[in-house]
Amino acid sequence: MEATQDTELLRAGEVEAFPAAGLARVAGQPVVLSVREFNxxxxxxxxxxxxxxxxxxxxxxWGGELRRDDRSVDVYVHKLRVKLGAELPGRHLIHTHFxxxxxx
Amino acid sequence: MEATQDTELLRAGEVEAFPAAGLARVAGQPVVLSVREFNxxxxxxxxxxxxxxxxxxxxxxWGGELRRDDRSVDVYVHKLRVKLGAELPGRHLIHTHFxxxxxx
DNA sequence: CCGGTCGTTCACGCGCGGTTCACCAGCCGG
DNA sequence: CCGGCTGGTGAACCGCGCGTGAACGACCGG
Numbered sequence: 412m413e414a415t416q417d418t419e420l421l422r423a424g425e426v427e428a429f430p431a432a433g434l435a436r437v438a439g440q441p442v443v444l445s446v447r448e449f450n451x452x453x454x455x456x457x458x459x460x461x462x463x464x465x466x467x468x469x470x471x472x473w474g475g476e477l478r479r480d481d482r483s484v485d486v487y488v489h490k491l492r493v494k495l496g497a498e499l500p501g502r503h504l505i506h507t508h509f510x511x512x513x514x515x
Numbered sequence: 516m517e518a519t520q521d522t523e524l525l526r527a528g529e530v531e532a533f534p535a536a537g538l539a540r541v542a543g544q545p546v547v548l549s550v551r552e553f554n555x556x557x558x559x560x561x562x563x564x565x566x567x568x569x570x571x572x573x574x575x576x577w578g579g580e581l582r583r584d585d586r587s588v589d590v591y592v593h594k595l596r597v598k599l600g601a602e603l604p605g606r607h608l609i610h611t612h613f614x615x616x617x618x619x
Numbered sequence: 620c621c622g623g624t625c626g627t628t629c630a631c632g633c634g635c636g637g638t639t640c641a642c643c644a645g646c647c648g649g
Numbered sequence: 650c651c652g653g654c655t656g657g658t659g660a661a662c663c664g665c666g667c668g669t670g671a672a673c674g675a676c677c678g679g
Contacts, residue, residue, distance in 0.1 A: 433566045433615040441564070445636055446614040483638070485656060492657095509646065509655070549625060587627070589667060596668095613635065613666070 421456035423515045426495060426504060428453055437498035444494060447472060451487050452495075455505065455515045464512035488513055525560035527619045530599060530608060532557055541602040548598060551576060555591050556599075559609065559619045568616035592617055 421428045428435045430453050435442045444452065454471040455463060465484045469477035477484070488505055495504050506514045525532045532539045534557050539546045548556065558575040559567060569588045573581035581588070592609055599608050610618045 429565075433568075433612060434564075434618070441610075441618070443610065443612060447637070481638095482640090482656085486638085486658085488656095489658065507656070551626065585627095586629090586667085590627080590669085593668060593670095611667075 421453060421459070423456055423459040424504070425499060425502075426452075426456070426515065428456055435495075437495050437504075440498050442494055442498065444491075447487055448491055448494065451484075452491055455513060459515050462508045462511050462514045468512070484513075525557060525563070527560055527563040528608070529603060529606075530556075530560065530619065532560055539599075541599050541608075544602050546598055546602065548595075551591055552595055552598065555588075556595055559617060563619050566612045566615045566618045572616065588617075 418432065419430050421430065425438045426435070427437075428449070433449060435444050435449060435452055450472045451468060454468050457471075466477045468484050469475070469481070472487075473483065492505055496502065504515065508514060523534055525534065529542045530539070531541075532553070537553060539548055539553060539556055554576045555572065558572050561575075570581045572588050573579070573585070576591075577587065596609055600606070608619065612618055
């Protein structure tokens, strides 16, 4: 059976993700992401256009409370920027809101 | 997906398969595959561009549930890569999505 | 019987991903 | 201008997912 109904598509500009399929594409090209990277991208895309705090991102991807000195979110935002940016050089795909969080 | 006619042609890039005829070709050249190998290729091609989990591949080719320590899918993906790659050296025909599955 | 193919499983180890640390750059208030 | 805080980035470390070769038995045609 071909699943056409539950294939939710998240999109922000040239970035899109299919949560059910575990697949992300940038400018139409499939991008290979790890589990953490993919879930983080989904969490950001689910709130496209809004600023999402590190606490919220951590809760959505890792689960639980973000420890005060935990840099996991920053590290994975960086990894995402590298992988997504490879397809669209020179474009800011994930924006930093100093003191608040990130936004796609 | 409903019933497929027996003239069905599956294609992804330079890889194509005729499920009814049990025939596969890479870059126009016929490739000799065993039954398991062929069915696995068909299962992958039926969802070309998507990430297919090991569980789904196992259910489609072997039938039933994939045991937690069963490496059958991995082994046959490797065999497929060897046979298909012989015609197109240096090309990645089957992509690994770490922690998710495979994609053609 | 015997040799070859196919499917399954095992064993080894490489490389990837996840976590954390360390250092630097940039922003901000005093 | 300066010092503290926030974020960027590279890298070390380690566990495990995965790639890979091979052994083994079942099956089959000769």
